[in-house]
Amino acid sequence: MNxxxxxxxxGLITASILAIASVGFTLQFGVTNxxxxxxxxxxxxxxxxxxxxxxxxxxxxxxxxAGAGTGALASYGLNRFVYTPFVxxxxxxxxxxxxxxxxxxxVQNGLQAxxxxxxxxxxxxxxxxxxxxxxxxxxQQLVIIGLAVVAMLFVHALLSxxxxxxxxxxxxxxxxxxxxxxIATDRVIDAAWLLSGALxxxxxxxxxxxxxxxxxxxxGQFLIPIIAAAVLGGVGHPYGAMIGAxxxxxxxxxxxxxxxxxxxxxxxxxxxxxxLLIRPQGIFAEVATQKxxxx
Amino acid sequence: xxxxxxxxxSNLLVYLGVDVMACLGLNLQFGVAGVINLAFIVFQAAGxxxxxxxxLGPQSSLGGFQxxxxxxxxxxPLPLIAAAVVGGALSYVVGLIVLRRLRTDYQAMxxxxxxxxxxxxxxxxAGLFNGSNGLALIxxxxxSVLNLxxxxxxxxxxxxxxxxxxxxxxxxxxxxxxxxGRTLRAVRDNDAAAASLGKNVTQMRLIAFVSGGxxxxxxxxxxxxxxxxxxxxxWLFPExxxxxxxxxxxxxxxxxxxxxxxxxxxVAFLEATRYIPQxxxxxxxxxxxxxxxxxxxxxVMWFRPRGVFPERTKRFARTPESEPTS
Amino acid sequence: xxxxxLLSVRGLAKSFGGVQAVRDVSFDVAAGSITGLIGPNxxxxxxxLAIVSGFLAPTSxxxxxxxxxxxxxxxxxxxxxxxxxxxxLSSEFExxxxxxxxxxxxxxxxxxxxxxxxxxxxxxQNQEDxxxxxxxxxxxxxxxxxxxxxxxxxxxxxxxxxxxxxxALMAEPKLLLLDEPMAxxxxxxxxxxxxxxxxxxxxxxTMLMVEHELGVVxxxxxxVVVMAQGQVLSSGTMAELxxxxxxxxxxxxx
Numbered sequence: 001m002n003x004x005x006x007x008x009x010x011g012l013i014t015a016s017i018l019a020i021a022s023v024g025f026t027l028q029f030g031v032t033n034x035x036x037x038x039x040x041x042x043x044x045x046x047x048x049x050x051x052x053x054x055x056x057x058x059x060x061x062x063x064x065x066a067g068a069g070t071g072a073l074a075s076y077g078l079n080r081f082v083y084t085p086f087v088x089x090x091x092x093x094x095x096x097x098x099x100x101x102x103x104x105x106x107v108q109n110g111l112q113a114x115x116x117x118x119x120x121x122x123x124x125x126x127x128x129x130x131x132x133x134x135x136x137x138x139x140q141q142l143v144i145i146g147l148a149v150v151a152m153l154f155v156h157a158l159l160s161x162x163x164x165x166x167x168x169x170x171x172x173x174x175x176x177x178x179x180x181x182x183i184a185t186d187r188v189i190d191a192a193w194l195l196s197g198a199l200x201x202x203x204x205x206x207x208x209x210x211x212x213x214x215x216x217x218x219x220g221q222f223l224i225p226i227i228a229a230a231v232l233g234g235v236g237h238p239y240g241a242m243i244g245a246x247x248x249x250x251x252x253x254x255x256x257x258x259x260x261x262x263x264x265x266x267x268x269x270x271x272x273x274x275x276l277l278i279r280p281q282g283i284f285a286e287v288a289t290q291k292x293x294x295x
Numbered sequence: 296x297x298x299x300x301x302x303x304x305s306n307l308l309v310y311l312g313v314d315v316m317a318c319l320g321l322n323l324q325f326g327v328a329g330v331i332n333l334a335f336i337v338f339q340a341a342g343x344x345x346x347x348x349x350x351l352g353p354q355s356s357l358g359g360f361q362x363x364x365x366x367x368x369x370x371x372p373l374p375l376i377a378a379a380v381v382g383g384a385l386s387y388v389v390g391l392i393v394l395r396r397l398r399t400d401y402q403a404m405x406x407x408x409x410x411x412x413x414x415x416x417x418x419x420x421a422g423l424f425n426g427s428n429g430l431a432l433i434x435x436x437x438x439s440v441l442n443l444x445x446x447x448x449x450x451x452x453x454x455x456x457x458x459x460x461x462x463x464x465x466x467x468x469x470x471x472x473x474x475x476g477r478t479l480r481a482v483r484d485n486d487a488a489a490a491s492l493g494k495n496v497t498q499m500r501l502i503a504f505v506s507g508g509x510x511x512x513x514x515x516x517x518x519x520x521x522x523x524x525x526x527x528x529x530w531l532f533p534e535x536x537x538x539x540x541x542x543x544x545x546x547x548x549x550x551x552x553x554x555x556x557x558x559x560x561x562v563a564f565l566e567a568t569r570y571i572p573q574x575x576x577x578x579x580x581x582x583x584x585x586x587x588x589x590x591x592x593x594x595v596m597w598f599r600p601r602g603v604f605p606e607r608t609k610r611f612a613r614t615p616e617s618e619p620t621s
Numbered sequence: 622x623x624x625x626x627l628l629s630v631r632g633l634a635k636s637f638g639g640v641q642a643v644r645d646v647s648f649d650v651a652a653g654s655i656t657g658l659i660g661p662n663x664x665x666x667x668x669x670l671a672i673v674s675g676f677l678a679p680t681s682x683x684x685x686x687x688x689x690x691x692x693x694x695x696x697x698x699x700x701x702x703x704x705x706x707x708x709x710l711s712s713e714f715e716x717x718x719x720x721x722x723x724x725x726x727x728x729x730x731x732x733x734x735x736x737x738x739x740x741x742x743x744x745x746q747n748q749e750d751x752x753x754x755x756x757x758x759x760x761x762x763x764x765x766x767x768x769x770x771x772x773x774x775x776x777x778x779x780x781x782x783x784x785x786x787x788x789a790l791m792a793e794p795k796l797l798l799l800d801e802p803m804a805x806x807x808x809x810x811x812x813x814x815x816x817x818x819x820x821x822x823x824x825x826x827t828m829l830m831v832e833h834e835l836g837v838v839x840x841x842x843x844x845v846v847v848m849a850q851g852q853v854l855s856s857g858t859m860a861e862l863x864x865x866x867x868x869x870x871x872x873x874x875x
Contacts, residue, residue, distance in 0.1 A: 035400040035403075035404065085597075089597075091596070091600070093399045094331050094403070097400055098543065098596060101539075101589075102540075102590070102592040106585075106589030107589075108585075109582045109584075109585035109589070110582075110586050116578070116579075117582075224407075260419070262415070262418075262419045265411075266412060269408045272404070272408055273405055273408050273409070273412075276397065276404060277393070280398070280401055469738055469740075470735070470739070472742075474730045474731075474732030474733045474745060475735060475738040476738070477717065478730075478733050480716060480717055481725040484714040484715050485712050485713070485714055485715075487676070487712065488708065488712040488714065488785075489697075489725070490675075490676075490695070491696055491697075491705060491708070491712075491789075492700055492705065492725060492726045492788070492792045493705075493728055502735050506735070548716070606716060608717060610770055614750065616750035616754065617751075617757070618754055619755075619757045619758035619761060620758075
């Protein structure tokens with residue numbers, strides 16, 4: 001019984017990291033329809049930035065800001081200088097998949113080339129532990145959960161109450177219509193990539209914080225669970241992604257405890273495949289029609 | 296020619312043959328039929344494992360240090376035929392599940408995940424194909440029968456590979472040059488329009504997918520028997536991407552393009568980089584290789600997306616039979 | 622000459638989520654006619670066309686073609702029975718040449734079977750030659766101003782329309798479903814297409830046309846079925862409908 005409760009605790013942390021990451025991913029995908037398979041590797045890059053910051057003596061908040069900022073700039077840059085030019089040229093969905101995988105390979109191996117294939121840890125002081133209802137959390141992990149909550153509230157507020165948020169939702173639903181309503185979709189898309197990039201970076205730092213050590217493949221390995229959470233909740237629906245993250249995070253940890261640690265990732269894989277084949281629109285969306293990529 | 300030179304060239308030729316076959320198969324699935332089979336390498340691996348367990352003999356015969364299913368000593372060419380059949384059968388099963396009307400990027404995702412699941416399962420279920428250590432000491436076809444010197448046997452293997460490559464070429468050409476090939480391309484370009492003209496879209500895709508999968512399996516069987524070993528490290532997801540890159544560079548939708556792509560990317564590029572002195576720390580050159588593959592693919596997608604040999608349409612001669620009668 | 626209608630739609634209904642797009646639609650298409658299906662935006666015409674052609678499953682109702690029940694069959698099966706549709710947006714096979722586009726449509730090609738393709742040219746070359754001859758005939762008849770080896774994707778909008786019409790005919794349809802064939806077409810080309818459709822009708826081809834351009838409908842269609850808000854309002858000739866109060870209301874408020 002203890003094992004399950006412990007796993008539940010781990011699940012909550014994984015879910016928190018996943019939530020931050022998948023909300024970012026779903027915003028990107030929802031607004032521009034580009035399946036950015038390099039997302040996980042951008043996360044890794046931000047983790048490395050955080051590592052460098054802490055190595056230079058920075059504190060956790062500084063590392064987080066650095067990571068989020070790098071993520072925002074990297075994602076924005078990736079869209080503006082790589083993806084958008086391809087889309088404007090007429091590259092369609094299946095060409096874009098090859099493009100994003102190429103970027104993913106280049107980034108992941110570039111990081112490996114720069115930092116070697118060894119493992120790294122954020123240079124932060126040892127955190128203290130707290131026990132709560134049978135689950136153990138370190139102070140850092142509590143920070144992660146707190147971050148996730150803050151990020152979700154922020155995204156919720158942005159989407160519901162600001163003009164930008166409404167513009168994003170309109171562009172995600174129907175870009176042509178949004179444009180004809182006078183929405184500057186170009187700027188909305190830029191904003192979406194900046195915001196989702198910041199979330200991506202934050203998630204990357206959180207990921208590095210949570211594992212004892214990470215390497216150049218850490219973010220890439222997280223990509224499938226992120227996509228699974230986003231798809232489960234319905235692509236483009238941030239609230240759905242949050243719920244998807246909780247489901248996947250907890251079931252992954254529980255299955256690791258119940259079945260075997262080596263199959264932890266498989267549960268996310270299976271959920272993704274099943275959802276894509278049976279109900280691709282996820283739990284909350286309507287029909288998943290074939291839309292083209294947007295620039 | 297010196298012995299080591301002969302080894303080097305024959306080695307290269309075998310890899311060239313295997314990669315040409317694989318690219319022709321992938322071109323059929325992706326270039327002609329439009330299926331983004333990101334799990335391509337899994338089907339090559341299936342063929343490899345099949346050939347391996349059908350030639351290794353029972354586990355105990357080698358001292359039981361590797362565990363795997365089945366185990367027989369089938370003679371050439373049965374293991375290779377089986378490899379192709381398994382590649383095709385596995386494609387059929389996967390195709391039935393995945394090749395419905397799913398949007399392109401989701402379908403690609405499903406294949407990617409299948410590739411990852413396959414790697415995880417085979418690595419962890421040690422009794423299947425000896426887990427992460429993989430299978431070793433796979434016998435080469437007809438080696439004991441022919442009793443040749445190592446160098447001469449190499450050339451025999453090259454000859455065998457060459458024959459298989461020609462066979463695959465003929466099969467692929469016959470498909471793409473026929474009305475079947477044309478209909479596959481039509482289904483790729485606009486499946487709704489194809490359906491409105493009476494084409495069974497799912498069945499068409501399945502035909503291309505299974506054919507490509509059988510070819511992938513054959514290439515895997517040959518490769519496993521050549522290297523005499525096969526493990527999960529040989530078929531991780533990026534390997535599928537190398538083949539995709541090759542098909543795109545050479546020209547997707549064009550068989551000659553697939554051949555050229557195979558010669559350029561897996562063979563020439565990866566071969567050439569073996570001669571770069573290992574600078575930096577060990578592993579740096581390998582990592583940079585992948586960076587270049589990624590950037591190269593991006594560059595080709597930008598500057599020449601149709602590849603070295605773009606897809607061609609068929610021209611029809613003006614013969615008496617094909618001119619309108621009015 | 623009273624004969625059974627070629628197409629018979631009864632009680633067709635379709636709802637998407639909570640929205641009832643089509644409710645209790647019934648009409649007939651007589652053999653040898655060009656039947657029009659008109660109505661304001663959102664009337665459900667496209668949904669009806671999609672259901673009849675097998676691209677959408679109805680929530681309820683039946684479709685009979687040549688007296689046989691066909692509702693529930695998929696699009697390609699209906700096409701093989703002779704029910705061919707065209708699309709509102711260009712749907713050419715863009716990486717195939719003009720003539721290849723037509724050749725795809727030829728029904729019953731032996732060369733499409735894997736076993737015959739692998740066996741070699743001799744199994745299907747004769748049939749292919751005959752198809753090429755037919756395709757060239759159609760290209761000449763429709764006077765498509767493009768060379769047969771041009772890539773279909775490079776054609777202009779109007780050329781694509783003609784190509785798709787020729788391609789649909791290549792499939793030897795018994796009933797041709799036209800989804801807004803004149804959408805976005807320039808007036809001169811509209812007249813040409815109208816002439817082609819009329820001559821096709823005179824040769825015995827039956828058509829069901831969804832169209833917005835009322836002038837086109839007036840010149841080509843008899844009878845015309847009017848839909849609004851998912852239901853059939855009325856049917857008859859354009860002249861009759863112009864006098865119908867309900868129809869006028871639907872169009873003004875629609």
